[in-house]
Structure formats: C-alpha cells, structure tokens
Amino acid sequence: MNYRVIPLGLLAGLFFLSAWLVPAQTALAGDVKLEVYLIWGTDVAKSPDDKHKPVDNELLEKLKKLPLKWKHYFEVNRKPVTLVGSDPSKVTLSDKCKVEIKHTGKSTIEVSLFGKGEPVVKGTQTLPKGETLFLAGNAPDSTSWLVAIKRVE
Amino acid sequence: MNYEEQLKLQSFLDGELPEGDAREVAAWVARDKQAAGLLAELRHTREAVAGSDQAVRLPESREFYWSKIQREIARLEPAGTREARAFSLWDYLRRLAVPATALALVAIAGFVANRGLTGGGGTGVTEFSVSVGEALTYRDYAAGATLVWLSYPADNEVAQNSSSATLP
Numbered sequence: 001m002n003y004r005v006i007p008l009g010l011l012a013g014l015f016f017l018s019a020w021l022v023p024a025q026t027a028l029a030g031d032v033k034l035e036v037y038l039i040w041g042t043d044v045a046k047s048p049d050d051k052h053k054p055v056d057n058e059l060l061e062k063l064k065k066l067p068l069k070w071k072h073y074f075e076v077n078r079k080p081v082t083l084v085g086s087d088p089s090k091v092t093l094s095d096k097c098k099v100e101i102k103h104t105g106k107s108t109i110e111v112s113l114f115g116k117g118e119p120v121v122k123g124t125q126t127l128p129k130g131e132t133l134f135l136a137g138n139a140p141d142s143t144s145w146l147v148a149i150k151r152v153e
Numbered sequence: 154m155n156y157e158e159q160l161k162l163q164s165f166l167d168g169e170l171p172e173g174d175a176r177e178v179a180a181w182v183a184r185d186k187q188a189a190g191l192l193a194e195l196r197h198t199r200e201a202v203a204g205s206d207q208a209v210r211l212p213e214s215r216e217f218y219w220s221k222i223q224r225e226i227a228r229l230e231p232a233g234t235r236e237a238r239a240f241s242l243w244d245y246l247r248r249l250a251v252p253a254t255a256l257a258l259v260a261i262a263g264f265v266a267n268r269g270l271t272g273g274g275g276t277g278v279t280e281f282s283v284s285v286g287e288a289l290t291y292r293d294y295a296a297g298a299t300l301v302w303l304s305y306p307a308d309n310e311v312a313q314n315s316s317s318a319t320l321p
Contacts, residue, residue: 065296111281120305121288123281131297137305 032083032103033153038093039063041070041136041144052076059148062132070144080152083109099147111135113147127151154187162188166195 039055040047041063052074055063063073077093083103088110091099100112104124112122113135125133129151136146164170165178182188211218279290279299286304293299 062293062296062298065293066298066300067291068300115305119284121281121283121301121303123279123301125279125281125299128297131299134298134300135303136300137303 031153032109032151034081034083034101034109035148035150035152036079036081036091036093036099036101037075037146037148037150038077038097039146039148040074040076040139041068041072041146042074043071043142045072047074049074049076059132059150063134063146066134068136068144073146093147097145097147099149101149107151109133109149111149129153154191158188159191162192163195166192166199 037055037059039059040052054060055073055075060073079091079093081089081091081101083089083101086103086105088100088102091101093099096116098114098117100114102110104110107126107128108124109127110122110124111133113120121135127133127149132148132150134146134148136144139145161170161174161178162182165175165182168175170178182192279292279301281288281290281301283303283305288304289302291300291302
C-alpha cells in the first residue's frame with residue numbers, strides 16, 4: 001500500500017466533507033431570497049395593458065426551453081421574498097392569486113398556491129440558487145398564467 | 154583446461170580429493186606442463202595468503218561469544234524502537250490513515266448522494282398535489298427550470314388581476 005497517497009485521499013475527503021457540511025448548515029441558518037413573478041403567456045406581441053412589460057431575458061430563456069406554446073410572456077407582477085428560518089411567507093400576486101412559501105431546509109421550499117382564496121396546489125421543490133419553479137395553467141382565449149419562483153440567493 | 158579441471162586442481166591442492174582421484178590428478182600434473190604450472194601458482198598463492206591472516210583468539214567459546222552479541226542486540230532494540238516511535242508523527246498518521254480514508258470515502262459518498270437529492274448537481278425533487286384537476290411536471294436540467302402544469306379550469310384561473318383587462 002502506498003502510504004504517501006493516503007493523506008492526499010484523506011485531505012480530499014475532508015474537503016468534500018466540509019463542502020458538504022458547511023453549505024448544509026448555512027443553508028439552514030441563512031435566509032433564502034426569492035423573486036416571485038406572475039406572468040401572462042400569449043401569442044399577442046403587445047399587451048393591451050401598458051403596465052405589463054416583457055419578462056427579462058433570463059426568465060425568457062428558461063420559458064423557451066419549457067414545452068409551452070406561447071410566443072410572448074409579460075410580467076404582470078413581481079415580488080421579492082426573503083424566507084427567514086422556517087417561517088412561511090405569503091405573497092399576493094393579484095386579487096385572486098396568492099402564494100405561500102416556506103423554507104423546509106437545505107434547498108427545499110414548500111409552495112402553496114391559492115386561487116380565489118381556495119387552495120389549488122401544494123408541494124415541495126428543491127430550488128438551488130439560480131433555479132426557477134413555474135406553476136402554470138390555461139387562461140381564457142388560449143392564453144396562460146404562470147407563477148414563477150426564482151431562487152436568487 | 155576447462156573450469157572443472159581447474160577446480161579439480163584446487164581440490165587436489167587442498168587435499169579434498171578421494172585417493173583414487175588424487176592419484177589420477179598427480180599423474181595428469183606429471184605429464185601436463187600447463188596443469189603443473191597452474192598447480193604451482195595455486196600453491197604459491199595459498200602460501201602467500203596463509204601468512205597474512207592472523208587468527209583471533211576468543212576468551213570464550215564461539216557459541217557463547219555470539220550469544221552475548223545476540224543478547225545485547227535484544228536488550229538495545231526495543232528501547233531504541235520505542236524512542237523512535239515516540240517522536241514519529243508520520244507513523245502515528247500512517248496508523249490513522251486507513252480508517253480515516255475509509256471515513257473520507259463514506260463522506261464523499263454521502264456528499265454525492267446529498268448533492269443529488271438537494272439538486273446541487275442539477276437534479277431536483279418535485280412533489281406536488283393538486284386540489285382540483287391534475288398536475289404534470291416537466292424539468293429542464295440544463296435550464297434549471299421546473300414546470301408544474303395544472304389542469305386548473307381556465308374559468309377559475311388564479312392569475313386574475315383586477316388592474317388588467319387582459320388577464321381574466
């Protein structure tokens with residue numbers, strides 16, 4: 001057995017161990033910063049509502065890679081959210097659309113979507129930094145609604 | 154003259170040959186000048202070397218003398234080894250190396266497994282349950298995006314914004 005190789009393996013192992021343990025602890029202890037969007041998907045190039053603006057390029061690139069048929073996406077509302085500890089955070093995106101988000105540890109969040117005050121969907125999702133969760137469905141006139149939750153930090 | 158014949162001459166000179174062989178070699182030396190010359194050279198060499206060696210007389214028997222040396226080695230060796238090991242951090246680390254490496258490998262395996270579960274490696278765990286209708290999940294690993302498509306009735310859409318005429 002080559003004993004000179006073993007300390008290198010040991011150091012590498014300790015490195016990975018620390019890389020594993022430290023982020024896990026900081027993720028539990030630190031805040032989770034999110035951007036929550038309400039998006040309208042349509043084939044119309046210009047939204048009738050001047051308050052709507054096209055979604056940013058980063059979000060658009062992600063939307064283009066999803067199996068969605070719409071050509072244009074407009075940002076209806078955007079709310080920054082910071083999850084502290086395991087306290088849930090409620091976000092009102094429209095009169096009838098609300099989202100409740102809770103950090104459940106490491107990179108996992110729990111999301112509850114409410115429509116007209118009634119629960120629509122609830123679930124958990126691992127959401128590392130830079131990743132985005134889209135909850136979406138059909139809207140009248142062959143359009144769509146999307147709630148995007150992007151992990152910023 | 155080959156090598157075997159040379160050795161035979163050396164044995165003849167040392168008196169190690171049986172009587173019959175010794176007679177044959179003596180006859181051979183008598184008729185062969187080359188053999189006689191080599192035998193004379195060997196004899197001269199032995200005489201020259203024999204005078205240079207001085208015999209050492211031991212005060213006790215050979216066995217007792219060597220047993221004394223052996224006992225002295227045995228007496229000194231454990232103490233010397235203990236002293237060397239007391240100051241050898243390398244030996245200490247070397248003994249720890251095997252279990253520590255095994256632990257490190259387990260940690261690496263745990264790290265890889267954990268990263269896989271938490272999405273650090275690009276994978277994600279999605280678990281959603283819907284109250285109305287059904288949900289389909291699609292994940293694009295390269296884009297870092299997960300889509301949960303809900304068959305929520307369009308008439309009951311959740312995205313209605315009172316300030317917008319476009320969103321129902």
